[in-house]
Amino acid sequence: MAAQRDEGDEVVTGTPTAPGADRADGAPGADTAEHVEEPTALTRERARAIPEAAVARLAVYLRVLSGLAEQGVNTISSEELANAAGVNSAKLRKDLSYIGSYGTRGVGYEVEVLVGQIERILGLTRKHSVCVVGIGNLGHALANYGGFPGRGFPVTALFDVDPDLIGVPVGGIPVDHIDDISRVVAEREVSIGVIATPPKAAQEVCDRLVAAGVQCILNFAPVVLQVPDYVEVRKVDLAVEMQILSFHVARRADEATESGGGPDLSDVDGVVIRR
């Protein structure tokens, strides 16, 4: 594991991890003892010193930066970039500091350098082959979408169970039967699986993907998938998004109601306070 270091040499001095993260109290859990990890082990295991929230933002910065690069912009300050990305500039600088120090004080960041570094951290220097399972409404849209290949995520395999779809090319790629998933996934070195099947089939499809060796899954079906620890799942749940928006609508209506007598809805209050 020798410390391999890239061109960027310097290495950020660790960040978080307070040394004295020991448990203060003396009373360990009564029931489940579990295992407590200790700093050293934890340190290595958690090579992910980068908070996931920061990773998500890095992806956004990357997009903004790519756009700037195309426009011929060479350097940009944290203030400007933060503005374009819709975040606080201090947060942006902190996010960037997780990946190293690539800025020049008094000047800003070199767009190209930042693009390169973020891509490196996000693992975009490799291509990540993607497969889509369930070529219905959504699956078709995904297969036809041109935005993925351009960003290093070529869709290389499509699966379904519908006999009418098997063999038919969608977005240039012929649909394979789900039963061939293991073989095809191995052949095309698929590393990310996208689930766009009806909810009922999602868990089974997920299991098959995992069995085929896929360790990263993006799930569009509105179900909670059960997977082994080593598999990473992200979900896109439109119904949940809608409901969150609905919650805000309700909140807003609630506040408005307060001043003006609302129509009939009376149930809004009563949220209550019981204790």
Add this chain to the structure above:
Amino acid sequence: MAAQRDEGDEVVTGTPTAPGADRADGAPGADTAEHVEEPTALTRERARAIPEAAVARLAVYLRVLSGLAEQGVNTISSEELANAAGVNSAKLRKDLSYIGSYGTRGVGYEVEVLVGQIERILGLTRKHSVCVVGIGNLGHALANYGGFPGRGFPVTALFDVDPDLIGVPVGGIPVDHIDDISRVVAEREVSIGVIATPPKAAQEVCDRLVAAGVQCILNFAPVVLQVPDYVEVRKVDLAVEMQILSFHVARRADEATESGGGPDLSDVDGVVIRR
């Protein structure tokens, strides 16, 4: 009057989340009866005190509970429900406690009651009319999707600029021209707008939605939208999701490398350091 300005000046557009989070609600439980406070104020405050993360989970619980209700399940414990929803049971109980105390100690929660209460909090007792702008690949999928109406989010309007699409029904609804957006949105009382146009058109479409009175937006285009404070935006960014997965792939490969000590290994590395 839209009050929407673009990048030109620094609008700042406050942080995306938590608009006026200055509240330092002090007494959550308030079991001390002595300090009497006005129910109204507290009610409202209480309501808005639900963390957004909890709202998102409530939506998930709701789905699980709805499924259980259909299966004829009457009661369920926090442990079971937490399991089904993929969260920690303590967290689940705390989430539920935000909306009131509807459980029975020693027994659990009555499914129907919980469903009703969560729906109330999420504002699902009203229908929220949805419009989709940009009827391309994704827009078609969304328009054809049957899952929204069933959950209280009927899609009632579709917009595009492509003359070939105008008037053509998709999923039973004829596509209107974007220029008619204000009128149509008002007529059909649209409260949620979905943006599925190419990135370049997204900000403009967003501005039009806002001008038309839509205060909740779900954005699929990979751009950071600028909106007035009172508008709630949620985004679904597939590229970002992919990149987060990619990050995990890279990290994993990194860890593997560590033990194996691969010779050539590519560039992925040096992600972190810490000491």
Add this chain to the structure above:
DNA sequence: GCAACTTTGTGCCTGCGTTCACAAGCGGCT
């Protein structure tokens, strides 16, 4: 070469969200 200015990188504080652990409450069993 020095001073004034700009912008980064980060220590520190604050606040939120998560998790633990347990008293309180409820039903059932004896």
Add this chain to the structure above:
DNA sequence: AGCCGCTTGTGAACGCAGGCACAAAGTTGC
């Protein structure tokens, strides 16, 4: 009726993320 075991609801601790503010570090101008 009273006890026992189960499950809720929540106070409290903890850890992480966000944001401020400033020293460090670099640039530009004189």
